Structure formats: structure tokens, C-alpha cells
Amino acid sequence: MGVTETVVREAELDLTIAAVDDVSEGVVAIDLVSPDGGELPSWTPGAHVDLLLGDDLVRQYSLSSDPADRTRWRIAVLLTPDSRGGSKRIHEMRAGDPVRVRGPRNHFVLAAAPAYEFVAGGIGITPILPMIAEAEASGARWRLHYGGRTRTSMAFVDELARYGDKVTLVPQDELGHLDLATILGAPSPETLVYCCGPTPLLDAVESTCSTWPSGALHLERFTAQEVDTSGDQPFTVVFQRSGIEAVVPADRSIFAVARDHDVTVLGSCLEGICGTCETEVLEGDVDHRDSVLDDDERESNEVMMICVSRCRGSRLVLDL
Structure with a gap:
């Protein structure tokens, strides 16, 4: 197995596809x-990996297998009509094909708790599967509320059947949308909420959990949140280890400027959702615009995602 260590110490692995299975429509x-x-x-x-499908084609997918099984990783991929090439490429792959993979990386960690409410929408079930298995093994109380367009479009339903009535399936064409007011309307002591799925579901869960204690809700987003960039201003960035100081224009990212100056940085989504470009902050006030860090992590000002986040002041010093 070929492994290459970069300056940012993240492995790239040359793996082989062992099996391709249809798990839903x-x-x-x-x-x-x-x-x-x-x-x-x-x-x-909660971990995910990057599939390096071409020079400019990198896609992130959650691991959905058993972490205890070190012989294989399983991902699940939805073929999307508006695909930019990633999902289509993967759906064309067959057993025996080689694929280059980077990671794993985890910004959706399952924290220990006495109880959990898991909410999944569509392909968002993938990171939730190993979380459920860990919660079950730990003896924690938990429930899964899993929504999808149709029953036939919902992946891993057979795998979830062994958990019985702890799992509630909500196919939209049969039962409508998930009843979040009933599921999450009242904060539950010692309970953490984990949710993954499309943006409308995440936004609705975030709104419904507004009265829950800080830190109770954990989300993983597939798409970047919209950010108003109209007031962006230039600022100075210092790449401390490289000994380089440069200006980041209002219309460019720190990541792009780092690449301009041959500073070694790693990136995948370039939208603030994968965490690949996480960088240690040495000085400066960060304007966090990612969908990875939680409120406490943002408040600590220790790391940032340089593909989207900026500086609130005039100068930022990074450990690059």
C-alpha cells in the first residue's frame, strides 16, 4: 500500500475497490x-475520506463501516442529477479498480453521552450508522429518525432493521417530513443531537434546537452555508514557518494566496465543509466562515479553514 506523508501529515493511500453494491435507488x-x-x-x-478522482476532482465521503474492521472501509455514494462528475465517476467504478484516498479525517466526532437523538436525511445516514453502533455498544439510550424521499431511496434500511423500534423510518411520499417539533421540541437532559443530511433539514434542526443547551447539537453539512462577502477587505497574512508575508485581496482566499507563494497547503472542497485545510492560528482575529468548527472551537481562535475564513483585522499569522 503506497503511503505519502505531506508537510501537513495526512496520508494518501492507493486502495482497491473490493465490492460495489446497490443499497438503494x-x-x-x-x-x-x-x-x-x-x-x-x-x-x-463521523470520519470521512477524500477520493482523489482526478487532478481537480476530489470528493468527500463518510465512512459507514465498522471502525473495528481494519481490513476495509465502506462509503456510500448517491448519484446526483446535478453532479459535477464525482458521483457519476464513482457509479461507473467496478470491483478491482484502483482509487487514491486521503484521510481519514473527523470533524463530526461522537462525544460520550448517556443518550442520543440521531436525525438523518437521505444519504446523510452514512456517518450516522457507525455512531449508532457505538451508542448501542456503550449502552447509551438512543433513537434514530431517518427521512428520505421514498422508502426505496433510503439506503441501509435492512441493516438498520436489527435495531427494532429504536429506528423510525419516515419516507416523505408516505408520511411527509420528519416531525422535528415532536422529536426535538423540548430539550432533553444529558442528550446530544447528531444530524446529517440536506441543508433544509439541517437548518430546520438547528432552528428547532435553538433552546437546547450549548454544545448539544452536532451537525455535518454537505454544502457550504451562504456568506455575505460584499464587505470583505484586504488583509496581511504571515506564513510563519515559510517566512512569507503577503496581502490577501478582498476577492481571494488565504488558501489561494498560499498556493501563489508556494506555501504547502492541502485542500479538497474549498468551500469550508471538509476540514482538509485546517490551519493553526498564531495571531489575529479570525472571521470564521466554515461549516466544520463548532461555537467553542471558533471562540478559541486556535484553528481556521483557510479556504473560506478570513481576518477581522488587518493581520493574521498562521503556522504555515
Whole structure:
């Protein structure tokens, strides 16, 4: 298995597709293994990997298999009509095909708690599956509320059947939308909420949980949140380890400026949703615009996603 360590110490692995299975209408599950049969890097529920599908084609997918099984990783991919090439490329892959993978990386960590409410929409079920298994193994109380367009479009329903009435399936064409007011309307002591799915669901869950204690809600977004950039101003960035000082124009990102000056940085989504470009902040006040960090992490001002976030002041010093 080929492994390359970069300056930012993230592995790139040359893996092989061991199996491709249809798990629902429009969704395939892909099993990835080492070509030499060796163990893969360890990971925890909520982690995702990058699939490097071409020079400018990198896509992130949540791991949905058993973290204890170090022989394979499983991802699931929805074929989207407006795909920019990623999902279509993967749906064309077959067992035996090679694929280059980067990671794993986890910004959706399952924190220990006595109880959980899991909410998933569509392909958002993928990071939730190993979370449920861990919650079950720990003896925690939990429930899953899983919505989808139709029953046939909802992946891994058979796999979830073993959990019985802890799982509630809500196909929209049969039962309408998830009843979030009933599920999450009243804060529950010692309960954490984990949600993944399309933006409208995440926004609705975030609104419904507005009265829950800080830190109770954990979201993973597939698409970037809209940010008003009309008032953006230039600022100075110092790449401390590289000994370079540069100006970041109002219409460019720190990531782009770093690349201009041959500063080694790693990025995938360039939309603030994958966490690949996370960078340590040494000085300066960050204007966080990502969809990865929680409120406490933003408040600490210790790291930032340089593909979208900026500086609130005139100068920022980064550990690059």
C-alpha cells in the first residue's frame, strides 16, 4: 500500500475497490481495501475520506463501516442529477479498480453521552450508522429518525432493521417530513443531537434546537452555508514557518494566496465543509466562515479553514 506523508501529515493511500453494491435507488456502497491485504488506518464514527478522482476532482465521503474492521472501509455514494462528475465517476467504478484516498479525517466526532437523538436525511445516514453502533455498544439510550424521499431511496434500511423500534423510518411520499417539533421540541437532559443530511433539514434542526443547551447539537453539512462577502477587505497574512508575508485581496482566499507563494497547503472542497485545510492560528482575529468548527472551537481562535475564513483585522499569522 503506497503511503505519502505531506508537510501537513495526512496520508494518501492507493486502495482497491473490493465490492460495489446497490443499497438503494441511486445509492451504491463501495468497499475499499489495501491491495496487499494490510490494515487500513484507524478511524472513529463521523470520519470521512477524500477520493482523489482526478487532478481537480476530489470528493468527500463518510465512512459507514465498522471502525473495528481494519481490513476495509465502506462509503456510500448517491448519484446526483446535478453532479459535477464525482458521483457519476464513482457509479461507473467496478470491483478491482484502483482509487487514491486521503484521510481519514473527523470533524463530526461522537462525544460520550448517556443518550442520543440521531436525525438523518437521505444519504446523510452514512456517518450516522457507525455512531449508532457505538451508542448501542456503550449502552447509551438512543433513537434514530431517518427521512428520505421514498422508502426505496433510503439506503441501509435492512441493516438498520436489527435495531427494532429504536429506528423510525419516515419516507416523505408516505408520511411527509420528519416531525422535528415532536422529536426535538423540548430539550432533553444529558442528550446530544447528531444530524446529517440536506441543508433544509439541517437548518430546520438547528432552528428547532435553538433552546437546547450549548454544545448539544452536532451537525455535518454537505454544502457550504451562504456568506455575505460584499464587505470583505484586504488583509496581511504571515506564513510563519515559510517566512512569507503577503496581502490577501478582498476577492481571494488565504488558501489561494498560499498556493501563489508556494506555501504547502492541502485542500479538497474549498468551500469550508471538509476540514482538509485546517490551519493553526498564531495571531489575529479570525472571521470564521466554515461549516466544520463548532461555537467553542471558533471562540478559541486556535484553528481556521483557510479556504473560506478570513481576518477581522488587518493581520493574521498562521503556522504555515
